[in-house]
Amino acid sequence: MTVQVTGRSLLALPPLSLYVHIPWCVRKCPYCDFNSHEFVAGTLEHAQGSPAGERHLPEADYVDQLERDLRSQLPWVQGRKFGSIFFGGGTPSLFSPLAIGRILDLAESLVGFADDIEITLEANPGTFEQAKFAGYRHAGVNRLSIGVQSFDPLQLQNLGRIHSGPEALTAATQARTAGFDNINIDLMHGLPGQGEVEALQDLAQAVDLGAEHISWYQLTIEPNTAFYSAPPVTPGSEQIAAIQKAGRAYLAEQGYDRYEVSAYSRAGLASRHNLNYWSFADYLGIGAGAHGKVTLPQTRRILRTQRTRAPKHYLALGCETGAGGVEFPQPKLQEVVQDERPLEFLMNALRLEAGVPAESFEQYTGLPLDTLRREWRRLEAMELVRPLGPTVGTTRFGYDYIDEILQRYLAES
Template identity: 75%
Template sequence: MRLPPLSLYVHIPWCVRKCPYCDFNSHEVTPGTHVTTRHAIGSEPAGNHVPEAEYVDQLERDLRSQLPWVQGRRLGSIFFGGGTPSLFSPVAIGRILDLAEALIGFQDGIEITLEANPGTFEQAKFAGYHSAGINRLSIGVQSFDPLQLQNLGRIHTGPEAEVAATQARAAGFSNINIDLMHGLPGQTEADALKDLQRAVELGVEHISWYQLTIEPNTAFYSAPPVTPGSAQIAAIQRAGRAYLGDAGYARYEVSAYGRAGRASRHNLNYWSFADYIGVGAGAHGKFTLPDIGQIIRTQRTRTPRDYLSLGLSTGSGDGGEAFPLPKTSPVAMAELPVEFLMNALRLEGGVEVETFSAYTGLPLAVLEREWRSLRAMELVEPLGPRITTSQFGYDYIDEILQRFLPRD
């Protein structure tokens, strides 16, 4: 077992409005001024205030607490997700980046992504984010169609989304992603292609194009919309993949398409079973511990109030209690094959075969019996030089993974 590359995920949990399809850890705030004045740690800010300064202080403590798991590595990518990270000021984002660089260090050419809403409030800060060190902007468009934006509970318009991409370019960003969804209520193949066409015409380097799914604990789960049937979804996906391929966007992951050299380094880190630090309310992480032959997963408490309360003094009077480690759970040896494959097989072309043993500590032989059976069904390619599905099998990843689930 050897140490894989390392990334950092920073979770900003607030958003202006909770979208009905969203099952991420996000919490609504009333839109307005974002204060940096201090509140009592653990208290909720009143009205339209987001406790930006206090939250950044906690992120620093959070990051410092996890430094022993860094094990001498530098960061290859950073991703600010949410919620809506663009609610935070460029000054706050810059402070987080300065801390990460000082405490851990950056690899040459590090990719630093920030998710942003297309609204005019966020657009005004694009240049500041670029100056702070963000070099990749991910704009949450979802659709350019006004009816679909209404269906999805989005608070921007199609023209605002177009302007956002233009403004991002003017602010200096040379690496821009647009998020789009398909399989929306009443959506036709022509509708889906129109969304893709508008994104392509904006000249962005990367498009994340994923199917609307109805997740538990969402408004859509309680009152599900009528979405296209499976045959219509399949037709939309075939047409969209062909269109994006013809437009110069290579599919490298189930729902990710990039121009040459523009695949997201952060995405690739996740799907190749590498490590990542997670800081912020509800953030997850993964660490490899070669000295004890173990992989652990971490998770922080989800609610902003609880997160802001971490590390309070328990009565010693100095207010300097050690910041607690996140909740950790080891990945059981029996679960490692499926854990590895559920990531690696999402990549078009998979991963190099040697990474399986290098990152799990298991011999390749643990995959071979089931792999031969799957190969006979033409669902996978031979086991080496890469671990990958066949072109046919790429649409049946869930069925492939079933073969590797631990059995009692």
């Protein structure tokens, strides 16, 4: 697509977040297409004095690399402080509270934190991880995201999860005891043999546990997963639609606002980190396979960044300098050129039910709002999007057809 620019808008410096990727898992789930890696001999080290055969993650070496990674990206901070931090994986709760605390201390000393910073850590519900919840809270984590997926023992088995239903229930209780007052529970629907009743039972359990935030997303079969090679039998499209309709109605009745395609929260407790992503703001990505986005107003450039995916390759990055330090390379860079910015912006912003302020399109893309008008009017005529005004967003009808909207926009641009 070619962007016809009739004016020149200021490219503003958006808010800044940090994403930290911890790439290891005890077991790779059959549906997972994230950059996660099971424990293998090449990625583990033996702790000094540990019993023979006991395996330990190389967390100290990895945290050293994360520090070098963050230091290498400091020129992109440009005077901002982190408004949110997200530890994703993999399974970040495999790392010790000491390691997580060290990463947070580094981030605060090197960049600084906003006064109301949100710091989220993804955690598995297993007993081993639960024992560390209080340590994470003490280290500075103030939001826990627990990867339950389902409370149904049969579905947990179908999904290859290593925790049990009771452990999932206990995890939320343990998180409260540890001092967390902002908890997300991840759940999936569209599971093998699942109907409306079973899907709503999972949601009801999360509500009963008092979750402030529920991520409820459909099981999809992605390439390069075990399910892609041997796909399970999942509900048909009509059944999926019925499940989604019933679930949305139930969550609304329980006081949860649907603010993003698959995210529901109590009032005022939407994930600030995810809002930052979907608003086309900036974030630094550190760790194996981590992605980032940075804006450079002085040169009017927007860059996507990516680190090497394999943990062993990430741990090998850098070379010693004559001064005894380590020179750390830049991540792979890809510029978001002017022609790509409208679609990139919309791919994020249209996921938000309320849309985004129209002024943020001009500020974060450096393009005038008129850039959108020709294609937008065609979508508006089909009642898929709202008229361009104070906000850029879909209609209530169009919100269920975001993929189709983006395809039409791309085809007609």
